[in-house]
Amino acid sequence: MEGIYRFVLTDVEHALWTESWTVDESTLPLGTGHTWRVQKTALKGGLQDGVDLIEIDNGALSVFVVPTRGMGIWKGLYRGIPLGWESPVRDLVNPAFVDLNDRGGLGWLKGFNEWIVRCGLDSNGAPGSDVVIDNNGNEAEVFVPLHGKIANLPARHVEVQIDLSPPHRITVLGIVDETMMFGPALRLTTALSTTLGSNSLTIADQVTNLNDKPAELQLLYHCNYGAPILEAGASLVAPFKTVSPRDPHAQRDIETCDQFCGPTPGYVEQVYFFELTGKRGGQTAVLLKNADGSMGSSLHFSRKQMPYFTLWKNTASLRDGYVTGLEPATNYPNPKRFERDAGRVISLNGGETHHCDLAIAVHDTKRDVQNIERKIAQMQKNAAPKVSKKILSRLSSVG
């Protein structure tokens, strides 16, 4: 067979929306032997009311994509290894119930439970005040809440594509608009894809400035892991030039910043800012592995697209949220004004597009884990790792 099987689930321009839908081997025989499936459901009741959910199961790796929450990825499962974490927020929260400006701009945390969630697009860091040009052409001070809006905006277009030729790539396309009159008008066009039987998925994102006037862009991928990959003795493997602490509390333990504790009641988050090294072309990778190196998950991306990497360590007790965040980004998640002053905020001209590609792989054997570690060690040869004790943020921030 050749060509692409295509099904549009949501298209607001044509008033098209599908409540529930499934495709699998029984309805689209690919003859690969993989038990694959793509299933779309619409949740009802509770904070989940009105949330669209898409499960993509490639036969080995399954992930839940959430169009209603900016095309984030709620959870995953790879050959019995759960991907994601257990948040005190149990349910998938419809953005209609989220007030980002609540609680001093920390309202985002009332919907936060995803494995992979984007922070952005106009801002992606800690809350703070910022100065923008208003409709009158004057400077105006505005408050910017935590982690931006993109995770709390529903997609206006959602489409499933299945490549009929081997290796049978399954793709979920999504378009999410973060727009307003007299302000940023940014469009995220994302293609999440995986091939049948594969241990990885790829996120290919484009952010386009829909306006003619320039716009700023901040984008961060908050990739969060709890048990079982995260455990006492788990560690981060990352090829880096420098690592710096966010604050004195992180500074204290920077020498062991790549090592993780088990669930620790009363643990206060520690955040580290990395400048990574990698291959000469810019490609790099980081790995989170469990204590005995028998399982792990790695992120693969380009330092040209995302030059900054943040590690959020929050090994609190299981019930308080035992989790670490691996966060490739266009900048560090400090307040936007701080990042702009540091020259780390991207500016897009009218109509301009910024690309971010992120591949996430899951490793379930020691050999696989060692293999990716070797690649990272090879990358590390391109730079001498430097541990800096200099604090990189004046202000408190949420990792």
Added chain:
Amino acid sequence: MEGIYRFVLTDVEHALWTESWTVDESTLPLGTGHTWRVQKTALKGGLQDGVDLIEIDNGALSVFVVPTRGMGIWKGLYRGIPLGWESPVRDLVNPAFVDLNDRGGLGWLKGFNEWIVRCGLDSNGAPGSDVVIDNNGNEAEVFVPLHGKIANLPARHVEVQIDLSPPHRITVLGIVDETMMFGPALRLTTALSTTLGSNSLTIADQVTNLNDKPAELQLLYHCNYGAPILEAGASLVAPFKTVSPRDPHAQRDIETCDQFCGPTPGYVEQVYFFELTGKRGGQTAVLLKNADGSMGSSLHFSRKQMPYFTLWKNTASLRDGYVTGLEPATNYPNPKRFERDAGRVISLNGGETHHCDLAIAVHDTKRDVQNIERKIAQMQKNAAPKVSKKILSRLSSVG
């Protein structure tokens, strides 16, 4: 017959939700002679869009429970006596349309029209700033809006149970989560029940701290009555040790604080704080009765669970909201910081649960009203009632 008939209406963990459903004598014959019914509907259109509503009619008393609004009780009707009040807010408002932080933190008032509505769980009083520990372990000042969030959170689990044995208790169970990452994670588990033909209902609530770290709890039952029980000459009967005014305006009329006016254009609310007495075991009761004592409604609860009782008098004109609130609670509805300083905020350890039980009865004969008055008079013998003119709040607050 024995056992429990059970029907799950909402269960977000299993993606289960029922749009409309009815059970009554025709589908579940109990053979009691009562014309009872439990009916679930899903409202559409206007501010009500997406609101789930459950009517429980025990044959004499019917109440409307609102899972979408924190399992509050919208209205009731007992043998022709309407229970509740007429608010300028006509419709049941989906929390998605409520911005609690609007209008200086008074957004809660844009959805306020229930007979019985909980205020809580992290806070339950007047708006004000508070200091919390943030994700960085630092103190952070946050703004706390009026009456907390629980009334604007949809239930994640709703279940109807009917006891097949006499006296045939009908129970609606609900679970509502008020959670966030890096903040309070409190779960309300409520069982509202009534028996066939009865004049009363019981609310059995448990609030559990889902986190390992300690959490604060504030819970208040805002039980609101307008006409016909509230009228010129209606009165509150309560066994008390002390009553104190909230502010100078209330102070002025404290001697007649148990007496109600008819609808009074321009009336400004008066709020009184009671420390009640009761039976030796802690059980107490308060009664609102009409002018000639031919009808009334009484609340029954434990001073151990809810040591503080507030009376909100708002006998404004009918169209502005003619209403009084009888409010048993864990504290007074002052700004949280004030209540904490006064030692009236409950702290729950990780996993700990606080119970609150509240029974509400409706009385439609003079004999019934006199009966409950006698019981309260008996309770009053355990303490000498003291009217204090000392103002109990530094700050303005909403009753």
Added chain:
Amino acid sequence: MEGIYRFVLTDVEHALWTESWTVDESTLPLGTGHTWRVQKTALKGGLQDGVDLIEIDNGALSVFVVPTRGMGIWKGLYRGIPLGWESPVRDLVNPAFVDLNDRGGLGWLKGFNEWIVRCGLDSNGAPGSDVVIDNNGNEAEVFVPLHGKIANLPARHVEVQIDLSPPHRITVLGIVDETMMFGPALRLTTALSTTLGSNSLTIADQVTNLNDKPAELQLLYHCNYGAPILEAGASLVAPFKTVSPRDPHAQRDIETCDQFCGPTPGYVEQVYFFELTGKRGGQTAVLLKNADGSMGSSLHFSRKQMPYFTLWKNTASLRDGYVTGLEPATNYPNPKRFERDAGRVISLNGGETHHCDLAIAVHDTKRDVQNIERKIAQMQKNAAPKVSKKILSRLSSVG
């Protein structure tokens, strides 16, 4: 035939709502030869999820009314002439996703893309702080966000009426409540109507103070036009006594304030405040016409109902929002406190109703355009037009 054909689409008091519905010549033969239609749909997916939409097509003019967004008019089309504009906000946004208090009170702009949208009812101007009387009878400072709430409130009653007698008026009735406890309780009752084959529509609005206590009212009709009527060389024709600039930036170009540029990258809005003249009875009209006078749209209203007219010029680039707003109103869209001090805020007694009637016509021939120009020229004879350079607002405001 005689009488009125009537269909209720939404009635929250009777739990009545219709998902989709159509009436046209095939189901209700009127025998006029016009291909007319009224169609109700419910949008799903994206930011539009849950938005009700009604298309009224009189055979020549079609308009889309949005019950979920305060009965505003999204778009129109008259014999091939699109009415409205292209906003960076592409989709019809459910108010559940709009936080009016976001971004310094500019959240309204995240849903702004209508042809005709009401600003009001308690406030209709630029954001700013205001002082209100709170529940305690005390003055309290509150923040008032941009353009008020009415455009982000869903209608509680929606009804279609079709006059069975010529000229067959099609009417869509809507009732929208902007209410709260202890605050304004204002009800908008609107009747939007058009006759078969006509080039115009009429909006007959009543705003009623549902409370007994007095309430303030601000109402503005933000009527927005982009291409093709707006183009380089397009102009406003208005009979006026005075025109004043909002700020120094508008002051600079006041002599040509009636002339429009083509799409101009970097254009900063200019806002002009008009006191109009008109017929002796109070009736007046304004016209926007294209460069060669071959097409235009005119507004017809009473200066008794709406004494103030604002022109918002925002001839930015096409992608940034090329648009002008013609805004008849009860006041100018300055911060409410400023307008109150200037004596331009209406006060309604308890139960009192204010009427606003607005007719909008579309002209697609030079003869029609000239005809309305002649009428306006006739009106201008009742006053000498005065161009004032005095700035009418201390504060910045959004047009």
